[in-house]
Amino acid sequence: MNVHTDNVQVIRQNGKPAFAVIPYSDFLNLIGKKEQGEGETTIPHAVVGLMIENDWNLVKAWRKHLGMSQEKLAKLTGISQSAISQMEQSNDLRSGTVEKLAAAMGIAPEQLVD
Structure with missing residues (x-):
């Protein structure tokens, strides 16, 4: 060597x-x-645990991990609360949306893509 x-x-x-x-x-x-x-890019064990235990996607798991309501996330992103709810049921998010969500949550966009 x-x-x-x-x-x-x-x-x-x-x-x-x-x-x-x-x-x-x-x-x-x-x-x-x-x-x-x-x-x-890493995702905390607690976030992964929430995903697995509750069958949630990364958006919802991160939001819950951060103790953030849908309403607060909606306000921070400029996206409606109902749209946030729909995103939490989907794994197909646009890159611009991922960037907005990540910025509002204080995480890297890559941490919202599985």
Whole structure:
């Protein structure tokens, strides 16, 4: 395995190398993972749990998770409460609608698409 070692700190015990400290990003590269926020969108376990337990879509699960009423979400998005209700029964939302909902909920649009 070829590893770039210019930025390694070696910690010695009794005069012998005992530990090698490397930058966290190098560690993640070694184990084949990305840093959170690098191309990976996550959804909290609680939101996923609400979806599964109640057979809800992401819009409703997020809204309930955030303690938000349909009326409040409607007001924040400029979308009618009845339209919000319909969206909570659908998994086919327009990208512009997803962006409005996400902005009102303070989440990334990708977190509303499954």
